[in-house]
Each structure stands twice: as C-alpha cells, then as structure tokens.
Amino acid sequence: MREPSQRFWDAMIIKAWRDFKTTQDLYEQSIAEFGKAPWNLPFVRNKEMYGGVRAWVASRLPLLSDKLWVLPKERHIELLDWLDKSKMDCETSMAKNKTMKYVNEARTAFKKDEKKADQATWSYNLEKTINRNNQWTVTKGKRR
Secondary structure (H helix, E strand, O other): OOOOOOOHHHHHHHHHHHHEHHHHHHHHHHHHHHOOOHHHOOOOOOOOOOOOOHHHHHHHOHHHHHHHHHOOHHHHHHHHHHHHHOOOOOHHHOOOOHHHHHHHHHHHHHHHHHHHHHHHHHHHHHHHHHHHHHHOOOOOOOOO
C-alpha cells in the first residue's frame, strides 16, 4: 500500500481521463493503491464521483477539464504542478461551471417558448368556442 498523496491522486485522475476510464475504475485503483475509497482519504478532488471520468471532471472540475483538452500528453507534469498550487475542489469549481450558465439560459428559453405555445393554444380554443360559425349546435341563418 502506498501512502496517500494528493499529487498521486491527481495523476491517477489525469491518467484515467486520458484512458477513457470510468469512476468505478478510479475507485478500484484507489482501493488497490491506498487501501481505502477515495472519499475516505484526505484528498481535495474526490467528491461525488459518477459515470465516466471525463464527464465527472467536466462537471465537477471544469478548469481541469479545459486544461486536459488543450494540453498535450507530454505536459502532464506541468498540469500536476498547476494542480498542486491550485486549491480547486469539486464543490467550489462546480459553482463556477460554464456549462451551468448555458443550461440555465436554455431552460429559461424553453420555458418562454412553452408559455407562448400555451397562450397560442388557449387563444385558438377560445376563438373556436366564441365564434358562432364554429358551433355546430347553433342554427346559422341570414341576418337581417
């Protein structure tokens, strides 16, 4: 068993991201290396692990995700040095997530469109019930 270190954990996250691993694989690797689950260790970036590592990093650690997409494989040591200096964790970086801004904008636009569709349906139905020419029970004769 290895002594738990944040730098080694970060290297495991980066390797799992590069190899398209799941968080289950990362969990099993943590058990094999440290003898404990990641959330039972004093790590900063280990909360709410789910799905694929790429999806988890993109949603919980968006700054790291951006850097992983941009930096080539040969510059991982620089990325580990940057992670050592940063205090990025899953909770605070989640609040700064860029995609949440777009999700909220899309949700608002959808609600506006849905409201317009409801209003159009109501006004169409109201016009059909009020207009005498659309009522089958009314005898339509010539008006004098």
